[in-house]
Amino acid sequence: MNTHITMKQMASSEQPREKCSRYGAQNLTDAELLAVILRVGTKDISALQLAQNFLAQKEKGLLNLVYMTQEEMEKISGIGKVKAVQLKCIAELARRIAQTSREKEVRLNDPASVAAYYMESLRHESREKLLLAMFDAKSNLLGDAVISIGTVTNSLVSPREIFLKALEYQAVHIVLLHNHPSGDPAPSEADIRVTSRVMDSGSILGIALADHIIIGDNQYVSFRENGLLGQRKGT
DSSP: OOTTSOTTTSOGGGSHHHHHHHHOGGGSOHHHHHHHHHOOOOSSSOHHHHHHHHHHGGGOGGGHHHHSOHHHHHTSTTOOHHHHHHHHHHHHHHHHHHHHTTGGGOOTTOHHHHHHHHHHHHTTOSSOEEEEEEEOTTOOEEEEEEEEEOOSSOOOOOHHHHHHHHHHTTOSEEEEEEEOTTSOOOOOHHHHHHHHHHHHHHHHHTOEEEEEEEEOSSOEEETTTTTOTTOOOOO
């Protein structure tokens, strides 16, 4: 295919929207799917070429939708504020679809199911984010909340904030989740100390800390699975 022709100059069967209509979205390339979303390019390049340019940024392909900020997207010739917002919304929709599909599978006693549910929310974060997942007496997920957003190496944790939120939801069990931007989910000494503090506070209030799950790059470590709940390091 001549990469210098415009979308209108393509045979209709080769245009991404027409191809999608005829053969289904699953038969489109990544660039063609993005071209359908972008709709138009510029006077010099087609929407398909613009999509290809976007995917070539930072050599991350579709992950650019997640890793690139809106401001970075807007610096690409042909992608202004409107297109950048559209692309970030596509990334968020993908994350929510992935999470929604796993919602009914979340089980308090199954750390893998909890980790899978929150994996896409946390694995691409560039800073540590602490989430609180709250469960009722029957181990049903009541909801979740962001407790803190820290630096790359440290998440600022306040047991007071954790349990105020848990009491608000009338939670009986809670699970802490946070990410390691390095991709390695191995718990640090600070992670172990924080877990111990929250566990002690929960025992006083009658709200059990069921697990602390650390999310890495498509992998996780569960304190519960690894016998780390109640373990203490340092002071």
